[in-house]
Amino acid sequence: MSTRKGALAIYNTLSGKKELFRPIHEGQVGMYVCGPTVYNNVHLGNCRTFISFDLAYRYLLHLGYKVRYVRNITDVGHLENDADEGEDKISKKARAEKVEPMEIVQKYTLDFHGVMTAFNALPPNIEPTATGHIIEQIELINTIVKNGFAYESNGSVYFDVEKYNANQPYGELSGRKIEDLIANSRVLDGQTEKRAPLDFALWKNASDEHIMKWPSPWGLGFPGWHLECSAMSAKYLGEVFDIHGGGMDLKFPHHECEIAQGCAATGKKPVQYWMHANMLTLNGKKMSKSTGNSLLPADLFSGENVLLSKSFHPMVVRFFMMQAHYRNTLDFTSEALNAAEKGFEKLMLAIENLLVLVPSSNSSINTKVLVDGFYAAMDDDFNAPALVACLFDAVKQINAIVEGRATINKDDLLVLQKEISVFVFEVLGLRRPTEKNDDQRLSNVMALVLELRGSARENKDWITSDKIRDGLSNAGIIVSDGKDGASWK
RNA sequence: GGUCUCGUAGCCAAGUGGUUAGGCACCGGUCUGCAAAACCGUCUACAGCGGUUCGAAUCCGCUCGAGACCUCCA
Structure with missing residues (x-):
């Protein structure tokens, strides 16, 4: 309890x-x-x-x-x-x-x-x-x-x-x-x-x-x-x-x-x-079936609607809603949803990093202040947008630790891992979108492809390297070149 | 017409008497063969006009604008 x-x-x-x-x-x-x-x-x-x-x-x-x-x-x-x-x-x-x-x-x-x-x-x-x-x-x-x-x-x-x-x-x-x-x-x-x-x-x-x-x-x-x-x-x-x-x-x-x-x-x-x-608005007016001023979730997930530039994952839409307080109207725009998508990905990436973080002997960050902030936000009439702001404070700290600009000890790390998971997944009810690389065969193929591209790059064969990158991009796979080699998603 | 709510930077959006909310975009930087991604930094706004106060985006009044309900609506 x-x-x-x-x-x-x-x-x-x-x-x-x-x-x-x-x-x-x-x-x-x-x-x-x-x-x-x-x-x-x-x-x-x-x-x-x-x-x-x-x-x-x-x-x-x-x-x-x-x-x-x-x-x-x-x-x-x-x-x-x-x-x-x-x-x-x-x-x-x-x-x-x-x-x-x-x-x-x-x-x-x-x-x-x-x-x-x-x-x-x-x-x-x-x-x-x-x-x-x-x-x-x-x-x-x-x-x-x-x-x-x-x-x-x-x-x-x-x-x-x-x-x-x-x-x-x-x-x-x-x-x-x-x-x-x-x-x-x-x-x-x-x-x-x-x-x-x-x-x-x-x-x-x-x-x-x-x-x-x-x-x-x-x-x-x-x-x-x-x-x-x-x-x-x-x-x-x-x-x-x-x-x-x-x-x-x-x-x-x-x-x-x-x-x-x-x-x-x-x-x-x-x-x-x-x-x-409160109401979700579209074009500044309440969404309503009877006036035709509404949007179906299915359209959002498929992207098949004139109002949308692309499709959106249900979790992006949920995150979008969590960035506004329930007692205020929320205005739906394609632009706002795009912004939510970027923010959501940033949050998810930081959580992935948090789960594999290596602890130090001492902490330069104050975990208690962060976690108290989570509770204070939700205790204040379920203020989800305030919670999201607190979570992004934590994201900033996590990134600092990842890059060696800050440290966290073992106990603090365990607390942070637990509380962030609780608030993001259990309280806000977000889920990580299903990973594309769950397929073991695809993973093996991609490992090979990236190895070949790596060789090409070592030989400064930019034509081959870029051909692989562009080809994968057309197939919906994004290659990212990092310090420790390339990754994909 | 009646009742009520709201107006926050380019966009979305918290806060509601004194301390940079946050996200996205823009711009600058780190990284990179180039790019993307990622990360760091910058951008300091509260519709207008008055008033109260040592101090107002926050309280009060007026004006303008938007919306909700009063009829089925989540």
Whole structure:
């Protein structure tokens, strides 16, 4: 168990402040993150949120917490808009592709998992689906109705926002006042079932043509979008749990509704620490599927997109994201990604060197200051960019040792090797891209080729030497001439 | 229109009352047959205008600009 636990501060959206993190149960953390609605391929913006919370999860694990990390899959109930005829996103896609809704769900869940694996995001401990928890959702609605905060209307059930607000403020999380919300709420056509525009659906009745529907006390229907997170977080993490995360754009109304549902059901605020990840922007605007201003991870990995000059390894993209704080917007540009790639390679090279460093009898560098810097950065609301800056300080020191301008003793070396590996690979979740020279046959061939080129160079046969170098370059192999002979990658 | 956030060097991006954040690019150097790579060094910025303060990029006010939410969104 780490002894560093007490220092972690988390910015809590609910209070608007950084607060020292104190879990409800000593040594244990319950964390819920809103997952994707699987009606389409996840774009890079979606990924940023999940990677941000993967970082938080990883650091909590590193600190020694026993974490139960729940991230849902929304496979029903997410409507196109709030009007009565608003269509379910999954159903719509299923009809467009002429397949079963569950085929859509399966297809895009697999895509999501594949992308998360590529980004080296740890899987959550539980990944519940909305359709798998219809009973829990119906029970929750029953409780809310029984407590007087919801009403039935024409086979649907709505949350009574104004009644709720009479006792506890609705809009706390997003800093809204109900009067302003009422004044500004858009009246959509066909909202005939609701008593007030602000009321949101807990259960919607299903018309005959609806494919995804379940029996309930109010007839055939399906659950409202906001409900699933309340039902599933309560089931797996309890009525009150530690951390709830999600994208900034879910703050209102989704998370606001979750608070209302939780309070209406139990009288207790469901979440201790609300965390919100900021948006990834493209052309200065939020990445968004609906506006077409988005980029798919697959395009990035293949380089097949007009915005990109080349392809990028998933770890370069992850490193790029780690250079910005999760609460700030991050602007995506091909240029910024190129810069991240260079920096990432520099870091990886220094780590390779660190692992084979030869210790001296004494140290001219201060290992403790470096390592304390790593913790201080992450303790400050998971400040990954500050951690990266500290890591590059270490890189500079490692290079100095490699070149004999500094020394490190055996104990310090062991500490540095361990802590850098921990923070780079376990906490930031980076992986070294698979080495091309894993192939033993290729290694042997290259050893021979470089030996021949070495002979040519000794004989000042630059024509042969350069021909080999250029030929290999065309084959995607880069030869580097160092002091101790040539190497390749 | 309402609510809120942001504006940091060529680019990306931390910091948020007093000490060079960092990465990339540029430029200079070491190395090299040449080049690349690698390494070292240089480049010292906080939208504008006022105010508070011994001291402001950081706090306050105004102006300008950008974005988010208010409707599905990570």
